[in-house]
Amino acid sequence: MTDKTKFFVLLGLLAASLALLWYLDSNAQNILLG
């Protein structure tokens, strides 16, 4: 794997990690029942 490919794969993983953080946090903020 070239450095360039590795870079873009990791960039994708970073975006996925941030999306997961956002998803978990927005779930936790929504507390109302129903």
Next chain:
Amino acid sequence: MQKPGSAQRLSNLRSIRYTYHYMSRQFYHRGSHVLLALIILINGYIIALPFAPTLWYWWQTKSQSTAGGKPLTVRAASAKAVKDTPQAFHADAHHDGLVIPRMMLNTPLFEGPEKDNFNLLNKGAWRLPFASTPGEGGNTVIAGHRFSYTGPRGVFYYLDKLRANDEIGLWYKGKLYLYSVQSSRTVKATEVSVQQPTDDARLTLYTCTPLWNPTDRLVVVATPKGAN
């Protein structure tokens, strides 16, 4: 045959192309390391942060037990909070609030319409506007955050620590209402019956559960011990 001037220009161009490729390789190589470090940091934060308050609680209760102490009563916890609170805050010492010694909790209680719940819950506990109040009897419902990655620590993080007969104090309009925990259970987030009016006076506290993917609600019901 090329002129000397052209050969020089060609050499310069090759040099520039080489430098560009070299810098580009360096950028992707170093950039990969930085990205990897960021990914490890963010995922470590996601996994570890929900545990941090548990460690803090363990440390605090360990200190209490080594000192031979029991959880404070509501009155002692309230007095301690006033003593520990900065002087500037004393004028506001009689605000509405919730005191739960077992949870080491002393938080302001906010009231407001449902549309403001996001802001109010970030400040403390929130009494649901359509529910009863302690003075009226019926079902007084209070919600609080359990855990949030970006907001302040949830006031009800330790709600699962409550056990039967634990004491809860609710300061409301200058009066202290004491409650005793009766039950604790987990319901689906769609289970609105816990908010419904009741004939008997009770206090219902609820928050999100489980920590990472809060699809359910942890509900604690307490009954009055008496009002002062």
